[in-house]
Amino acid sequence: MAKNTKKTDAPVAQAPRGGLFTYAPAPESPAAAGDIATSYGHFIGGEFVDSSGSEALKTVNPATEQVLAEFAQGTGEDVDRAVAAARRAFADWSALPGSERAKYLFRIARIVQERSRELAVLESIDNGKPIRETRDFDVPMVAAWFFYYAGWADKLDYAGYGPNPKPVGVAAQVIPWNFPLMMLAWKIAPALATGNTVVLKPAETTPLTALRFAEICRQAGLPKGVVNIVTGDGRTGAALTAHPDVDKVAFTGSTPVGRSIARQLAGTRTKLSLELGGKAANIVFDDAPIDQAVEGIVNGIFFNQGHVCCAGSRLLVQESVQDEFLEALKRRMSTLRVGDPLDKNTDIGAINSSAQLSRITELTDAGEAEGAERWSPSCDLPGTGYWFRPTLFTGVSQAHRIAREEIFGPVLSVLTFRTPAEAVEKANNTPYGLSAGIWTEKGSRILWTASRLKAGVVWANTFNKFDPASPFGGYKESGYGREGGRHGLEPYLNVEARDV
Amino acid sequence: MSTLAAHAPGAAGSGLADVAASEASLRRFLHGLPGVDQVGLEARAATLGTRSIKTTAKAYAIDLAISMIDLTTLEGADTVGKVRSLCIKGRNPDPSDPTTPRVAAICVYPDMVATAKEALRGTDIQVASVATAFPAGRAALPVKLADTADAVAAGADEIDMVIDRGAFLSGRYLDVFNEITAVKEACRRPDGTSAHLKVIFETGELQTYDNVRRASWLAMLAGADFIKTSTGKVAVNATPPVTLLMLEAVRDFRAATGVQVGVKPAGGIKTTKDAMKYLVMVNETLGDDWLSPHWFRFGASSLLNDLLMQRQKLTTGRYSGPDYVTVD
Numbered sequence: 001m002a003k004n005t006k007k008t009d010a011p012v013a014q015a016p017r018g019g020l021f022t023y024a025p026a027p028e029s030p031a032a033a034g035d036i037a038t039s040y041g042h043f044i045g046g047e048f049v050d051s052s053g054s055e056a057l058k059t060v061n062p063a064t065e066q067v068l069a070e071f072a073q074g075t076g077e078d079v080d081r082a083v084a085a086a087r088r089a090f091a092d093w094s095a096l097p098g099s100e101r102a103k104y105l106f107r108i109a110r111i112v113q114e115r116s117r118e119l120a121v122l123e124s125i126d127n128g129k130p131i132r133e134t135r136d137f138d139v140p141m142v143a144a145w146f147f148y149y150a151g152w153a154d155k156l157d158y159a160g161y162g163p164n165p166k167p168v169g170v171a172a173q174v175i176p177w178n179f180p181l182m183m184l185a186w187k188i189a190p191a192l193a194t195g196n197t198v199v200l201k202p203a204e205t206t207p208l209t210a211l212r213f214a215e216i217c218r219q220a221g222l223p224k225g226v227v228n229i230v231t232g233d234g235r236t237g238a239a240l241t242a243h244p245d246v247d248k249v250a251f252t253g254s255t256p257v258g259r260s261i262a263r264q265l266a267g268t269r270t271k272l273s274l275e276l277g278g279k280a281a282n283i284v285f286d287d288a289p290i291d292q293a294v295e296g297i298v299n300g301i302f303f304n305q306g307h308v309c310c311a312g313s314r315l316l317v318q319e320s321v322q323d324e325f326l327e328a329l330k331r332r333m334s335t336l337r338v339g340d341p342l343d344k345n346t347d348i349g350a351i352n353s354s355a356q357l358s359r360i361t362e363l364t365d366a367g368e369a370e371g372a373e374r375w376s377p378s379c380d381l382p383g384t385g386y387w388f389r390p391t392l393f394t395g396v397s398q399a400h401r402i403a404r405e406e407i408f409g410p411v412l413s414v415l416t417f418r419t420p421a422e423a424v425e426k427a428n429n430t431p432y433g434l435s436a437g438i439w440t441e442k443g444s445r446i447l448w449t450a451s452r453l454k455a456g457v458v459w460a461n462t463f464n465k466f467d468p469a470s471p472f473g474g475y476k477e478s479g480y481g482r483e484g485g486r487h488g489l490e491p492y493l494n495v496e497a498r499d500v
Numbered sequence: 501m502s503t504l505a506a507h508a509p510g511a512a513g514s515g516l517a518d519v520a521a522s523e524a525s526l527r528r529f530l531h532g533l534p535g536v537d538q539v540g541l542e543a544r545a546a547t548l549g550t551r552s553i554k555t556t557a558k559a560y561a562i563d564l565a566i567s568m569i570d571l572t573t574l575e576g577a578d579t580v581g582k583v584r585s586l587c588i589k590g591r592n593p594d595p596s597d598p599t600t601p602r603v604a605a606i607c608v609y610p611d612m613v614a615t616a617k618e619a620l621r622g623t624d625i626q627v628a629s630v631a632t633a634f635p636a637g638r639a640a641l642p643v644k645l646a647d648t649a650d651a652v653a654a655g656a657d658e659i660d661m662v663i664d665r666g667a668f669l670s671g672r673y674l675d676v677f678n679e680i681t682a683v684k685e686a687c688r689r690p691d692g693t694s695a696h697l698k699v700i701f702e703t704g705e706l707q708t709y710d711n712v713r714r715a716s717w718l719a720m721l722a723g724a725d726f727i728k729t730s731t732g733k734v735a736v737n738a739t740p741p742v743t744l745l746m747l748e749a750v751r752d753f754r755a756a757t758g759v760q761v762g763v764k765p766a767g768g769i770k771t772t773k774d775a776m777k778y779l780v781m782v783n784e785t786l787g788d789d790w791l792s793p794h795w796f797r798f799g800a801s802s803l804l805n806d807l808l809m810q811r812q813k814l815t816t817g818r819y820s821g822p823d824y825v826t827v828d
Contacts, residue, residue, distance in 0.1 A: 020791045021560060021783040026552035132550060291748050292540030335784050344552035441535040461537050 046224025074232035089225030098154035105150035128350030148468035167195035169247030273481025278434030360409035433475025587619035704736030737767025766799025
């Protein structure tokens with residue numbers, strides 16, 4: 001562990017950010033997002049309806065701070081109506097043969113593909129993430145998730161839960177702002193495939209793609225009430241997760257909120273799955289494929305501005321290669337393109353909200369105050385909007401806040417280790433346990449390390465790779481339950497009650 | 501010859517000069533290079549391939565790409581007339597627009613060097629000649645050296661040699677190393693200057709990315725001025741991941757030795773869109789220092805016409821079509 005590393009200030013092999021070949025702006029057209037209404041109500045029972053209350057929230061484009069639309073702050077009464085609509089729809093929907101439910105899911109998946117450009121642009125505008133990611137990752141993943149679970153709908157007998165497993169009923173689903181449409185797909189696709197109906201609440205900074213998804217449900221002819229969307233902030237979410245007629249709660253978000261939901265539901269018959277925070281370690285051994293490991297570290301922490309629960313926010317690098325590795329990492333960071341999320345060449349977009357920007361700023365200031373050494377490449381940031389430079393901290397110790405708390409931003413804390421045992425010990429020394437990464441050319445070391453890491457997902461020589469067939473979820477305070485794959489069916493099946 | 505001790509002329513004074521002192525030390529060095537993860541390398545190349553190059557950036561890149569072309573004809577059916585007309589095209593690629601840059605070099609077989617040299621008189625376009633029993637490299641060393649010396653004597657400015665893939669794949673690295681240094685020696689002219697040496701790996705035959713990295717370092721240590729992917733004569737020629745890997749190798753080699761080496765992908769690069777992807781890789785891996793025909797080349801023949809059509813589209817706003825560029 002490098003304690004208070006001397007500031008050598010050796011010049012980092014600087015930026016291939018030359019002047020010769022500068023990329024002209026290549027903006028995607030904001031108009032491709034389709035019509036954004038000035039104000040939105042909820043989507044309940046297959047109709048767009050006004051809220052029973054009068055309070056409205058605003059969603060802004062984090063890259064410009066301009067208001068995109070107003071939307072309803074869902075009241076307890078709104079939640080009642082939505083849960084009632086889902087309950088009414090449940091009997092018919094769950095009675096449909098799986099092959100019939102599959103048709104709707106396949107149809108939704110195809111419509112998502114057909115409208116992929118519109119959804120990608122809308123997501124980028126509302127969230128601040130780069131169009132390259134919404135276009136190449138988020139939206140394709142949404143379609144993939146619906147295709148995958150459409151395939152399960154008529155094969156549930158073979159999922160390992162006995163013949164004819166039953167749905168749970170009405171699912172309340174609360175999702176975060178980091179992958180708004182993708183999180184929606186992760187929640188809705190398995191729930192519908194297994195015959196449940198849902199009430200989903202998108203995050204209060206990113207409601208627009210969920211509301212657009214409501215249009216897709218109508219376009220697909222989905223029976224009324226199978227999917228209901230109620231917007232609002234944490235108050236709406238609390239009303240939804242505490243609703244007595246809800247059979248299942250699925251929450252993705254912060255650990256404190258997850259904990260309060262768990263407390264709320266303790267002792268009730270409501271099923272609960274939680275996907276919470278993380279502080280993943282990306283472990284680089286001295287025999288790692290260096291160039292690809294650098295890419296993986298960059299992708300692990302700077303993908304989606306670091307707004308990723310499974311982000312590789314702690315780099316554990318073996319001492320014998322740390323100088324070489326950090327120099328390569330800094331050189332690579334210098335080529336990251338920060339700016340307009342709609343520009344097709346942008347690598348890092350806007351921070352989702354001013355509140356999140358403050359949180360990142362507070363934690364990075366604490367990192368400096370506690371003695372870690374801060375480094376960012378020089379890059380111009382736009383004048384308006386919420387931005388944060390990709391940032392690296394060296395000389396970080398396990399005791400520093402930036403090594404323990406989830407920053408949820410483009411900030412990487414670098415620690416070092418000498419032996420594989422020390423790497424595992426440090427990687428596991430966190431209350432979280434969502435993901436981890438291992439970088440080595442040695443297969444046996446991958447297996448040795450992976451079997452000792454307490455993390456729900458362990459990536460080897462890659463990071464942030466997702467597939468609908470692969471289960472995802474956490475250990476410890478990163479939550480419980482799995483999403484994706486066959487395992488992702490279980491939270492939506494009443495596995496206790498079986499037909500005999 | 502594998503028992504001969506050798507010094508690494510490409511790395512004089514860098515601490516790497518003795519890695520070729522024996523077969524064992526060379527092997528140890530090459531196998532000690534960091535491994536290459538195939539999935540990660542290909543993913544990075546694919547991501548860089550999504551860069552969107554528009555308007556002014558596209559105009560810059562098209563002109564840069566034209567100026568980096570080694571305009572090539574390597575056919576058994578080549579004639580003096582064909583080589584001459586290729587040279588005329590290289591000097592003035594688009595007769596309808598004199599602002600079009602000229603190409604970097606004309607690349608021919610050794611027997612056409614004199615013809616090309618004559619046709620390019622008065623320009624600074626280089627004449628590159630393939631040599632060393634191109635493309636298979638299956639000849640005895642004296643034959644390869646004679647082939648090289650012949651091309652140099654005929655006036656070749658650059659020599660594109662092929663490595664002995666059989667020796668490389670069977671692990672006889674020092675043989676490959678010594679062959680490169682011998683060819684480098686054969687590039688020397690009576691006046692003491694030397695033809696530039698490009699070393700072709702035929703990456704499609706090397707099979708693994710680890711081999712490509714080792715071949716890159718091997719050639720650079722032996723004194724290659726350029727490292728080049730392919731002959732264009734096998735099924736798999738230049739690919740973005742292979743080229744990206746070679747760009748990383750020249751970057752790391754300069755960091756280790758201070759010596760800058762050029763890179764030439766060749767074969768299969770046919771469209772402006774392809775060329776843009778390669779230039780983006782150069783830009784984001786190496787930056788300004790390599791963004792010139794001195795340090796990066798395209799080995800290509802049909803690429804030029806596509807670049808010219810795209811250039812005409814940018815200047816006139818209209819698509820022209822293959823009838824508005826010359827067939828040479």
